[in-house]
Amino acid sequence: MSNLLFICSKNQWRSPTTELLFKNHAIHNPRSAGTSDKARIKVNQRSIDWADVIFVMEYKHRDIIKQQFTICNKKIIVLNIEDNYQFGDPELLEMLTQSLSNYL
Numbered sequence: 001m002s003n004l005l006f007i008c009s010k011n012q013w014r015s016p017t018t019e020l021l022f023k024n025h026a027i028h029n030p031r032s033a034g035t036s037d038k039a040r041i042k043v044n045q046r047s048i049d050w051a052d053v054i055f056v057m058e059y060k061h062r063d064i065i066k067q068q069f070t071i072c073n074k075k076i077i078v079l080n081i082e083d084n085y086q087f088g089d090p091e092l093l094e095m096l097t098q099s100l101s102n103y104l
Helices: 014-021 045-050 059-068 090-099
Strands: 002-008 028-034 053-056 075-078
Touching (some): 002 045
16 A cells, blocks of 8 residues: 655645545555645645655645655655645546546
8 A cells, every 4th residue: 555645735625635536545545735834734744754655736845845854765746736726626636637547
């Protein structure tokens, strides 16, 4: 089982939607977090250490976690999805499904 961490800014729309895509997945265990102080669940070193692969929505999220945390050769994948979608938005789900097809 691999641990997948999905990160956006406030952990309200993009990363929780992605986490939902992987709910009850046979081989992946998902979690989500945000980089903002206002995040619903704020990313921390423990969540970084837990993850086998880290997915971030934007390059700025990658830069923040690289500056604030010890990454230790973790794979970080930038999905390049802007903050233009609500939780569960069908267009967001389609973009995520395409971007994450190797993992779903």
